[in-house]
Amino acid sequence: MQDAPFQIADRVYGSRLLVGTGKYKDFTETRAAIDASGAEIVTVAIRRVNIGQDAQAPSLLDYLPPSQFTYLPNTAGCYSADDAVRTLRLARELLDGHKLVKLEVLGDAHSLYPNVVETLRAAETLVKDGFDVMVYTSDDPIIAKQLEEIGCCAIMPLASLIGSGMGILNPWNLKLIIEQARVPVIVDAGVGTASDAAIAMELGCDGVLMNTAIAAAQQPVLMASAMRKGVEAGREAFLAGRMPRKLYSASPSSPTTGMIG
């Protein structure tokens, strides 16, 4: 069976796993892990990672050449629409007019939960300004719809909080988002291990983005390989159409209906 192409903005990708570039020991490990992950899109926190802001320091661009990887500058560390917009304009300059970006605006430094009101504001400005905006957001399906209507090219709801590794806390909200979306839905944040990535894909997500789950594993390169397989396993299982769930083989009905009471 032929899978539908995985297209973001105007490009088609072979891998549905997108990865971050932070929290590694050094750029060599970053590169090794990303190679093992098979990712073609790499996201970069403009406020934290050197891609030319500091001409004296080693640059990620030397380890992950933009000719081989699609860069996705992101606004990690921004708590207002203004900050986020400013950060992405800087990235565009540093990357010679690069348009594809990942917007995230957080609500507080404690939980790192997204601020959806500021996210909507920033998205509006950025889309008008010609950016292709992939947008990190909560799992609120109404906000997801509004972000799509503004013109974002991918909706990226959280599975759980950034850096938590808690997996998918509310698959039902993701389901609502997936069912209504006409742009790719990519789970971003909260994946902790390979099965979490597989579950996201089995739900019908188009892709998964992660950073800490790979970088903070005891063996990042091996975990990157696990994630690659987890995403592929989940995608294939989604396309293959799983068997129905039953309480037991001979049971006439699905297990939840009337399970309690």
Place this chain on the structure above:
Amino acid sequence: MQDAPFQIADRVYGSRLLVGTGKYKDFTETRAAIDASGAEIVTVAIRRVNIGQDAQAPSLLDYLPPSQFTYLPNTAGCYSADDAVRTLRLARELLDGHKLVKLEVLGDAHSLYPNVVETLRAAETLVKDGFDVMVYTSDDPIIAKQLEEIGCCAIMPLASLIGSGMGILNPWNLKLIIEQARVPVIVDAGVGTASDAAIAMELGCDGVLMNTAIAAAQQPVLMASAMRKGVEAGREAFLAGRMPRKLYSASPSSPTTGMIG
């Protein structure tokens, strides 16, 4: 990182996915799915599948040559120790003295839950009789220990009921079984989709055995590939050592401790 070898009885296998051979459209589909799964060990219900009992009918042996696959005759459909022992002795004759078998003794035809008392009895007889017994059982850790002490060469607890596709209902019991076992622990029954297989491996199981999840998928061959990747993803994630779970990134403690109350 080099994984420990996956050894059953006296042989080492490359694949940690074991598959059944029933419920397919025909033997051609059976073979295609098993090829896609990468499985090296295939289990056969001696009471249902022809491996020579009926010399006139097509035989599975022609589609899955024993020179290429390790056969694992099983006792599906047996509800007493005596029936199971008789069935496996027949299998040994049909397969020229083949010793590796899968024992299962069920409690009733309604739930297909194992009868652990009869399973213990049959295991004792079969081990004395020279069989290498891989044993299907419930997730009761005390019974698992007893089966190991009898001399079974692999413990195969259920994830959930046969044919249910409910996934792993009680990971805590599996954890107890894995922690104490000195022979391979292989989750058998209940896996419904690729993430279930990944979760089993992430828990520390040595392998996964399944049949319905592949054969009853809408596209069995694609699901077989998904399962292969799911098992590999889960194994690699287990070896890689996952990041810790936290309620949020800055949280000092794990999420369950004191979560409620």
Place this chain on the structure above:
Amino acid sequence: MQDAPFQIADRVYGSRLLVGTGKYKDFTETRAAIDASGAEIVTVAIRRVNIGQDAQAPSLLDYLPPSQFTYLPNTAGCYSADDAVRTLRLARELLDGHKLVKLEVLGDAHSLYPNVVETLRAAETLVKDGFDVMVYTSDDPIIAKQLEEIGCCAIMPLASLIGSGMGILNPWNLKLIIEQARVPVIVDAGVGTASDAAIAMELGCDGVLMNTAIAAAQQPVLMASAMRKGVEAGREAFLAGRMPRKLYSASPSSPTTGMIG
């Protein structure tokens, strides 16, 4: 042990269970169920229930006298801030200057998920206009904080979608909301049975509001009694301080830490 008083705006209540008045067979059943629930605050959908809008039809006021119950007019069926504000101003007139209201602005008629942007707008207007606003919202902790800062007197996050009976889908988000709030947090929507109400209270919520779970039970009056006890049980368990969770009695650690991998 003396519980802290349960205060909303300027009044203290004995019952932490708030109930709706819709979906019953008739006003007599409504009254019987509410009596069994022990609720002192009853919420009324101004657009659906007659409290004087139609002078010819039977009025809820005759069955639930405002002298005995605190009325909480709500904006069920409103999809914009303007509609919600208009509806509550009408309610204030019908109820002689009554200030305590429940604001809800929904995102679409399909899922009934809240529209948090319009909810923020309406809350701002209503608070300025002198209302005491109890506000229905999603489980987004940043929005919850903003609603509190606007001056809402109670935050009412969903457990799951209105009319779903799915229980608490994301207890972790509720936990974040409860930890930061300085006004009462009342779970509203999604409770399906008594244990759901108990769990909400064990999480530390100050109260629970429900309608369908009682009105759509096969025996609403008996379910109302169950809910009363469920809320009290959960509150007492919260105050009593539950035993720690462990995988087994002798286990040194909490069960989630390192459970998988």
Place this chain on the structure above:
Amino acid sequence: MQDAPFQIADRVYGSRLLVGTGKYKDFTETRAAIDASGAEIVTVAIRRVNIGQDAQAPSLLDYLPPSQFTYLPNTAGCYSADDAVRTLRLARELLDGHKLVKLEVLGDAHSLYPNVVETLRAAETLVKDGFDVMVYTSDDPIIAKQLEEIGCCAIMPLASLIGSGMGILNPWNLKLIIEQARVPVIVDAGVGTASDAAIAMELGCDGVLMNTAIAAAQQPVLMASAMRKGVEAGREAFLAGRMPRKLYSASPSSPTTGMIG
């Protein structure tokens, strides 16, 4: 609505909550907590609690007079059928021919998981010997059936391990046990807080037995009251017939069917 009577052996009880008597600060606290729980049946570990074995020490009988409470001597700390049988014969002597007992035979001191093979053996002996045997067991439905066929007067499956407070780990197994049983099914072990007790009753259990959840709460007497209400709430909710679960109000189907994939 009139509930069916809760009958154990030949007596009918008003309370469906059974409680243990161990782990309290002193007998005065034991009594206060049991009064708050409303329990009429109290279980006593014959090997640990003095009911006359030591004529010099304070006896539980003075604090919980057998004229007011039904005693249920239990075999906590027994790891073989022989030990358990011997212990209950001693109890019968100490309690003047008392027949109603709780049998438990554990598999190891580490997990406290039941040894179902020894439990079956002990049950057989005790029933033949004239005891009314309430039997603690795993959640294995085949073993539960066998214990009922032997003549046990109540089946008491675990929710989770003794002293763990993990709640109900496998409601599906409990459901299988409840559906087939013709004697009372009482969840025993693993309840941690009031909602756990409510869930057990909503599943259709006839009662709940607990000890640690009350005795190890920070405020045992208040938790005892919470448990009383939790059991009653769950029972009433079970009888009232809960609303159906749906992903959202307008959804045509139950949430699990086809949720993933």
